[in-house]
Amino acid sequence: MESLLIQNGRVIDPANGIDADMDLLLRDGRVAAIAPSGKLRGQGNRTFNARGCIVAPGLIDLHVHLREPGQPHKETIATGTAAAAAGGFTSVCAMPNTSPVNDSPEITRWMQAPERGALVNLFPIAAATVGSMGETLTDFAALNRVGAVAFTDDGKPILDDRLMRDALKHAARLKVPVVQHAEDTRATAGCSMNYGATSFRLGVHGMPNEAEASVVERDIALSRETGGHVHVAHLSTRESLEAVRAAKRQKLRASAEITPHHFTLVDANVGEFNTHYKMNPPLRSTADREALIAGIFDGTIDVIATDHAPHAFHEKQVEFERAAFGITGLETALPLVLTVLHHHFGLPLSRVVELMSTSPAVLFGLQGRGTLAKGAHADVTIFDPKKKWTFEAAQSLSKSRNTPFDGWNFTGRAVATVVGGNVAFEA
């Protein structure tokens, strides 16, 4: 019987109200026991000394682009999940904008097949409409049966009211969320960054905040009407945040994620057309960033998700307006959360775990994850919140190098990632 005893760490498991020095015994892919430090001594045929580290339920990223099927030059499921493990993630939810689009049970199953070589748990998010063309809904029930945990047309937001209403109704029956990349694309055609002083200076068309907020507000209204759960992907503006805050006050089924780059950077950081700062939604103003950070502290924001979006050199090192949107994020997410939110702004570590594990599991209905209760899946992230280190893009396990954080000094990182009881990564 395979078993692993994680000793001497500080266990933080918000789902069970635990924050104490405890040992954790994993056996047969499950949490077998959790007890005060020393009480499980002698058990487990392997041990891991987590002294000085936090032992948390495995981190879950609700928003990644693994590029398979179809674009293996950017990333594969094997390389993307290797990067995930290195970043401390034990589960990732893969967006459907693959080629072809993941709109069928066949593709959903193909992505989860052992041959893909995933190093962490992979939960596909299926397309909400056939081909993400925004015309006909996919078969939510059939997709859900084979493992789709949510539905979205991600980069091609569902703008049609009737279609979004239907999507929320179908999703409500299955108790799964509809994930919306909130962008009124009619107002953002030809835009490649945030609208503001920087976009004006650079002579680049900018996306106004309202293009996001108007869709978030519309989706919340439809959620109220249908009872469906709308999950706002990578929320980036203070107006959208306010809409979600108001929805939560009214106990509506609305949740929101934000990315590490949106709480760390602003549009002025684009500098002189650095395409590693080009993503969608774009980096916003300082006022937006400050509002987002306040939203993390007051609980309006539920989840930190990366929007890991790998692209090859030739897709990024082109004219700014022609460069692909998106940056990688799996290996820098926890380091940014710890460096920026925990150390700089004082976010408690229990909130870090909530934002990156507990809440994502609850929101996407990932049973037995995001918790270290006895019997839960043996997904554990062990991280050292004080470890000082320098991220080098060249050392990334992702296939792509499109990150603005190359050379950044961080305080805090994952030291071991345990997936189903097996060590998937060890620093």
Place this chain on the structure above:
Amino acid sequence: MKPLGSLLSINQLTTGQIESILALARRMDPNRPSRLLHGKRVVLLFYEASTRTRTSFEFAAKALGAVTTLVTATSSSIEKGESLIDTGWTIECIGADVIVMRHPNSGSAHLLSRYMSVPVINAGDGMHQHPSQALLDALTILNHKKHLRGLRIVIVGDVYHSRVARSNAELLSRFGAEVIFCGPSDFVPEVAAALAPGVVVSHDLNAAVQGADVVMALRVQKERLRDQHHAVAEYVAQYQVTPQRMKLAKPDAILMHPGPVIRGMELTSEVADGTQSCIHEQVRNGVKVRMAILAMAMGKA
């Protein structure tokens, strides 16, 4: 003096560098051939149509003894889908000593220069910058005014789409001029005021030109005016530079335009051809300024 290297934007230049370029431009004479850049190869890489800038750079290079060649988007591998960086590397390997580039995308000159070992001269990138135009405009203004400090300079027209407006405002405000961007709010959004200290936004041309030292009109493309039927008439009524409006400016005010001029739209023929007009002088100064830029880029001045 240390070579200037690439010229990508006005912001990149120190005030000292701007003054040196202008001083050198004053000494340049396109009609007196020089051998300053003898044997140097200047590639004019033009992804966008251009009459005055291209010809001006070409004559400037030739007046200094350099060899030039023109590469355009429609008659090269660019059409076959070659990336900007690959095109740049190819041109460099063939033997370019400097690349002068006009490109429809903002930031393309920055991109190219990051990967080239030879200087890149930005001859206009999208809506972003047109530094040689701002320098020749400064030279023109200084032929008529003692200094830029304290001047009231109105830039009227489609500021939003104008690399000329951005470059000029950055240069002029650096030397203490007051720059007034004027036009309808689609052309002159409020964020434009954040471009540089001393830049203000106005939607009232009559008020803006009061006491102006310089009125600079920009090209206005009909298709960029919303609601086409009424728009032209309304634009003309509110923002066209007319003799009456020039009378509101200082008596010794000058009128400028980077070209191409659309007569009857942004200004009347009376103004374009009037005694206050410096439009032809701007074009003449363009050759001198570009001679200075090329010489300094290659450290030959």
